[in-house]
Amino acid sequence: MTKAKNVAIFISGRGSNMEALMHNCKDDPLINFCLVFSNNASAQGLEIAQNFGVETKAFNKKEFESADAFDDAIIALLREKEIDLVCLAGYMAIVSAKVIHAFPNKIINIHPSLLPSFPGLNVQQKAIDYGVKVAGCTVHFIDEKVDHGPIITQKSVEVNHNDTQETLTEKILVQEHKIYSEALKLFCHDKLEIIDRIVHVNNI
Numbered sequence: 001m002t003k004a005k006n007v008a009i010f011i012s013g014r015g016s017n018m019e020a021l022m023h024n025c026k027d028d029p030l031i032n033f034c035l036v037f038s039n040n041a042s043a044q045g046l047e048i049a050q051n052f053g054v055e056t057k058a059f060n061k062k063e064f065e066s067a068d069a070f071d072d073a074i075i076a077l078l079r080e081k082e083i084d085l086v087c088l089a090g091y092m093a094i095v096s097a098k099v100i101h102a103f104p105n106k107i108i109n110i111h112p113s114l115l116p117s118f119p120g121l122n123v124q125q126k127a128i129d130y131g132v133k134v135a136g137c138t139v140h141f142i143d144e145k146v147d148h149g150p151i152i153t154q155k156s157v158e159v160n161h162n163d164t165q166e167t168l169t170e171k172i173l174v175q176e177h178k179i180y181s182e183a184l185k186l187f188c189h190d191k192l193e194i195i196d197r198i199v200h201v202n203n204i
Helices: 015-025 045-053 069-080 097-102 124-131 164-189
Strands: 003-011 032-036 056-058 085-088 107-111 134-141 151-158 190-196 198-201
Touching: 003 015, 003 045, 003 164, 015 045, 015 085, 032 045, 032 069, 032 151, 032 164, 045 056, 069 097, 085 164, 107 164, 124 164, 124 190, 134 164, 151 164
Parallel strands: 003 032, 003 085, 032 056, 085 107
Antiparallel strands: 107 134, 134 151, 190 198
16 A cells, blocks of 8 residues: 655745645645745745645755755755655755755656756746747656756647747746646656656556
8 A cells, every 4th residue: 555655845935836736735645745945944935834734944055064064954854754755846956966865766846848948047038039839847856967857747838929938937837836736646656667767657
């Protein structure tokens, strides 16, 4: 019998995707939201998480003597809470190799483009400037390269000639909220298997 997974969500700001995950998955018996972590103690999403009854924690990297010490504190926190999966939801910091190696294939991210196209930042404007007709979003496992890990799921949206960065961002965000929740459920229900960087969905 599949055991419920302990889930942590990492945020840096308002936590739009975090809130969507909690709302869409709150009744799933195999998903236990037990921590929201931020590298910004003023992040609006921390209060939202508390309203959902989820414990929150914030660390300021500048208060640690080294990057290594900061990483060690994050790893210790995740192990203390027996975290099975970390969801990055607007976490505006690079997750170190040390943390990734401590939780291999247990950290996932949502990115507002159809990877491998347009990794990095400001990707909605990059898509418009490039003239693509289709944009979208991607949920993927993370590795040591930026926006590079194995892809779990993607969703496309049409780019219209009159789209701006704001309108395209909003269209993509609607789909982000849907597919991130779907990916979370697949992981927590033990439906995902990675073979040669290809993510397979097991329906058995």
